[in-house]
Amino acid sequence: MTGLARRPVLLAVALALTLVSAVSQAAETPIVVSSKIDTEGALLGELIAATLEAEGIKVERRIGLGPTNIVRAAILAGQIDVYPEYTGNGALFFHREDGPAWKDAAKGYELVAALDKAENRLVWLKPAPADNTWVIAVRRDIGLPPQACVGDLAAYLKAGGRFRLAASAEFVESRAALPAFEAAYGFHLSGDQLLTLSGGNTAATLRAAAERISGVNAAMAYGTDGAIAALGLTALCDDKHAQVVYAPAPVVRADVLDRNPAIAPALDGLFATLTRETLQRLNARIAVDGEEARAVAADYLKHRQAVR
Amino acid sequence: MTAVGAAAPLARIVPQNQVLPALVVIGGLAGAGAGFVTVAPNRLVSGTGIALASSVPPLLTAALAVLGLLLLSLGFARAGRSRHYLAAVLAGAALAVTFGAAGRAAAMLAVGASATTAISLGGGFWVIFACAALALIDALRRAGIGAMAQLLIAVLAVAIFIAMSKSGLFDALSLAREYAGRREVFAAAVIRHAELVVAAIVPALLIGVPLGVLARRRARFEAPIFTTLNLVQTVPSIALFGLLIEPLSGLANAVPVLGRLGVGGVGPAPAIIALTLYGLLPIARNTLAGVAGVSPAALDAGRGMGMTRGQLFRQLEIPLALPVLLAGLRVVLVQTIGLTVVAALIGAGGLGTFVFDGLGQYATDLVLLGALPAIAMALAVDFLLRLATGAMPQRAP
Numbered sequence: 001m002t003g004l005a006r007r008p009v010l011l012a013v014a015l016a017l018t019l020v021s022a023v024s025q026a027a028e029t030p031i032v033v034s035s036k037i038d039t040e041g042a043l044l045g046e047l048i049a050a051t052l053e054a055e056g057i058k059v060e061r062r063i064g065l066g067p068t069n070i071v072r073a074a075i076l077a078g079q080i081d082v083y084p085e086y087t088g089n090g091a092l093f094f095h096r097e098d099g100p101a102w103k104d105a106a107k108g109y110e111l112v113a114a115l116d117k118a119e120n121r122l123v124w125l126k127p128a129p130a131d132n133t134w135v136i137a138v139r140r141d142i143g144l145p146p147q148a149c150v151g152d153l154a155a156y157l158k159a160g161g162r163f164r165l166a167a168s169a170e171f172v173e174s175r176a177a178l179p180a181f182e183a184a185y186g187f188h189l190s191g192d193q194l195l196t197l198s199g200g201n202t203a204a205t206l207r208a209a210a211e212r213i214s215g216v217n218a219a220m221a222y223g224t225d226g227a228i229a230a231l232g233l234t235a236l237c238d239d240k241h242a243q244v245v246y247a248p249a250p251v252v253r254a255d256v257l258d259r260n261p262a263i264a265p266a267l268d269g270l271f272a273t274l275t276r277e278t279l280q281r282l283n284a285r286i287a288v289d290g291e292e293a294r295a296v297a298a299d300y301l302k303h304r305q306a307v308r
Numbered sequence: 309m310t311a312v313g314a315a316a317p318l319a320r321i322v323p324q325n326q327v328l329p330a331l332v333v334i335g336g337l338a339g340a341g342a343g344f345v346t347v348a349p350n351r352l353v354s355g356t357g358i359a360l361a362s363s364v365p366p367l368l369t370a371a372l373a374v375l376g377l378l379l380l381s382l383g384f385a386r387a388g389r390s391r392h393y394l395a396a397v398l399a400g401a402a403l404a405v406t407f408g409a410a411g412r413a414a415a416m417l418a419v420g421a422s423a424t425t426a427i428s429l430g431g432g433f434w435v436i437f438a439c440a441a442l443a444l445i446d447a448l449r450r451a452g453i454g455a456m457a458q459l460l461i462a463v464l465a466v467a468i469f470i471a472m473s474k475s476g477l478f479d480a481l482s483l484a485r486e487y488a489g490r491r492e493v494f495a496a497a498v499i500r501h502a503e504l505v506v507a508a509i510v511p512a513l514l515i516g517v518p519l520g521v522l523a524r525r526r527a528r529f530e531a532p533i534f535t536t537l538n539l540v541q542t543v544p545s546i547a548l549f550g551l552l553i554e555p556l557s558g559l560a561n562a563v564p565v566l567g568r569l570g571v572g573g574v575g576p577a578p579a580i581i582a583l584t585l586y587g588l589l590p591i592a593r594n595t596l597a598g599v600a601g602v603s604p605a606a607l608d609a610g611r612g613m614g615m616t617r618g619q620l621f622r623q624l625e626i627p628l629a630l631p632v633l634l635a636g637l638r639v640v641l642v643q644t645i646g647l648t649v650v651a652a653l654i655g656a657g658g659l660g661t662f663v664f665d666g667l668g669q670y671a672t673d674l675v676l677l678g679a680l681p682a683i684a685m686a687l688a689v690d691f692l693l694r695l696a697t698g699a700m701p702q703r704a705p
Contacts, residue, residue: 065655074574077557203670
């Protein structure tokens with residue numbers, strides 16, 4: 001009986017391995033470019049892959065690999081070689097949520113780069129001059145000036161203006177998010193002024209504000225969200241730096257970088273051009289117009305080439 | 309006596325086939341009340357519904373109304389094979405007209421609209437579609453046609469749909485535009501999805517069936533086996549993926565040949581392992597139920613004829629348990645085709661890629677581009693397996 005049970009198991013393992021090999025590409029040690037499973041992840045991943053290919057480096061795409069924890073685990077395990085990550089997530093990775101450095105673009109980058117280099121042999125290349133942090137986006141018809149900051153919102157609230165914010169539970173509860181805004185700008189949102197959603201999907205919060213669902217006229221969003229302008233909303237600036245800076249930067253395994261020194265200058269050049277406005281525009285082409293990330297990335301690099 | 313007398317006139321008003329009129333009434337209400345298609349300025353905001361009558365040429369609305377009325381009156385006609393065939397033809401025609409109307413409506417609304425305008429299928433379309441499809445299935449079932457004819461009709465329906473798409477009828481619909489933007493990756497995603505399902509089902513069968521047999525032979529193993537399999541079933545897939553990254557990466561690094569074969573912490577390997585684990589419970593359960601359902605009298609007779617244990621197993625238990633085993637296989641295939649969508653979360657690809665891209669962008673039609681083919685695949689597999697089991701020669705137990 002045990003023989004009967006054991007043989008099929010061995011057979012199954014052998015068969016599974018054969019099938020696994022059949023469905024995966026033959027590996028000739030190309031650089032494995034990966035990204036998270038979201039719009040900007042797809043965009044940045046495709047930009048990195050296309051830029052490396054233009055340098056004559058062979059790449060394998062694992063774009064949209066999974067959520068942050070999966071992609072992070074994959075690079076730590078050496079399963080992927082490079083992916084775009086946000087500097088502010090260093091607080092999460094190294095359990096240093098309280099450090100003041102994260103709210104400063106340069107210091108946050110230096111801190112996470114040093115920690116990851118020392119502990120994990122991961123190199124953070126130069127970040128983009130953009131910040132994909134939490135922002136509050138408001139409907140234009142609530143009457144704030146065009147370049148308004150969160151301070152203007154605080155004044156609007158003090159004057160008794162009608163306000164309801166759609167946001168994720170994490171944004172409302174995490175000390176680094178809404179409470180940090182409230183403390184820095186001196187306002188407080190009551191329970192009636194909040195519509196809390198369980199997920200962190202900004203497409204849902206932005207849509208609620210754009211369509212006045214449940215009286216919502218403001219939404220939690222990310223700085224480089226492509227949908228903000230397309231939905232007729234304005235992102236309020238954070239001139240008091242209440243929020244952690246989330247600048248996107250390529251993270252590369254040190255071994256891979258040593259073998260391919262051309263990676264660093266190529267990606268530094270690419271990321272230097274990715275301003276907040278550029279990322280918003282490119283993200284919008286994917287999320288609003290429905291173009292494919294790879295096509296948008298190729299188109300952007302072609303135009304950049306033409307400008308140079 | 310009085311009861312029969314009261315029932316007699318009632319029989320004349322109550323339709324012979326209550327399903328058909330009910331479907332026509334539901335479809336008619338949806339056509340009149342709900343939005344047939346929806347129009348949104350871009351794919352992020354929800355669209356406004358536009359009724360059937362105001363979105364398609366009057367001729368198409370009239371055609372649907374006439375088909376509906378004919379089907380309604382057929383519900384009252386005397387039951388008979390020819391009536392069922394006629395109902396099937398009418399329902400099939402209604403289905404085709406509904407699809408055509410949706411394509412025409414989108415094409416007309418797209419004229420002069422901006423490039424980002426998203427025209428999606430509305431609630432009205434889906435209800436009419438469902439009613440027509442159910443009427444067709446109901447008519448075919450009542451007509452009692454054979455397996456070959458069922459297969460032919462299914463192939464014909466798919467061919468008509470493909471011909472309609474190829475002619476560009478649906479091009480203005482947002483769903484077709486999502487597809488057009490991903491034409492190159494779509495076929496690859498469907499194939500990868502199917503590969504993942506097969507790669508998970510085969511080992512699940514090779515492990516699950518012996519486990520089910522073992523549980524039957526050695527009663528003391530039954531509880532531990534099913535407790536374990538039940539436990540596995542409750543672990544969320546994303547958590548399982550997270551747990552598999554570390555050991556699989558370690559394995560690939562320790563045995564480089566495995567790494568070259570494609571085994572790794574991310575990609576197809578963890579997805580296949582997780583899907584295999586989820587498939588074990590239904591397969592083992594059905595195996596146990598199938599083998600346990602074999603009548604002791606049949607086994608006694610076999611022993612009486614001097615069959616060995618191996619002969620009893622191969623020539624009696626397996627053939628007699630086969631219907632239950634195949635039913636289990638159908639369930640597990642449909643379940644796995646659905647579950648494979650989450651494989652996209654560990655970078656294994658498949659149709660889930662579109663579903664999660666669409667969820668992130670709040671683009672419903674992109675979600676549908678991933679979900680509808682998965683549903684179609686599940687229905688097709690279920691249909692084909694049912695035909696295959698039905699077509700098998702039935703041996704008396």
